[in-house]
Amino acid sequence: KNQVEQSPQSLIILEGKNCTLQCNYTVSPFSNLRWYKQDTGRGPVSLTIMTFSENTKSNGRYTATLDADTKQSSLHITASQLSDSASYICVVTAGNTPLVFGKGTRLSVIA
């Protein structure tokens, strides 16, 4: 069964600190993995996309990694800002099947 598991469920960090969110997946055949950011009351917005051959990809202060062998991905946020407070959702595409969503990590950045 295609599944995406994320950890931690929630995280509170001080402004300016770094953090790392984890995503493990059991999805086959793997096509790509995206990290989405969902602000409260808004729809998810894509941050990065990782394909099978990519190990690292950055988007500003966001850096995603992918280990296709262990089926793990991480999203690292550097020098966090208050506006980073949101849910971060790992989404995996498997062939032509529907997108498989993780339950998300709720990040709260406090001053």
Add this chain to the structure above:
Amino acid sequence: DTAVSQTPKYLVTQMGNDKSIKCEQNLGHDTMYWYKQDSKKFLKIMFSYNNKELIINETVPNRFSPKSPDKAHLNLHINSLELGDSAVYFCASSRPGLNTEAFFGQGTRLTVV
């Protein structure tokens, strides 16, 4: 300018009523989706349409009926609303292709009382 727009943003209604949520995208995408996000914030796909044709129906009660008059619109009709239907419903669209990105609307918060 809005890429994927949903209306209404909020909907409060009584059990047993029939309601509709509208979705429109101006991105020229061929594929549109409806997702349900429950109280635990878990996004789950309900339907997917490609060029006005249903391609995915994920074990959704038949009280839910999507209708796509053209490929820019995918409306969601819900009959005989139940308390458990309370959730946020997101419309999304994408181009064909494996690495395509799904663009989401802002969501419709449905509350059934």
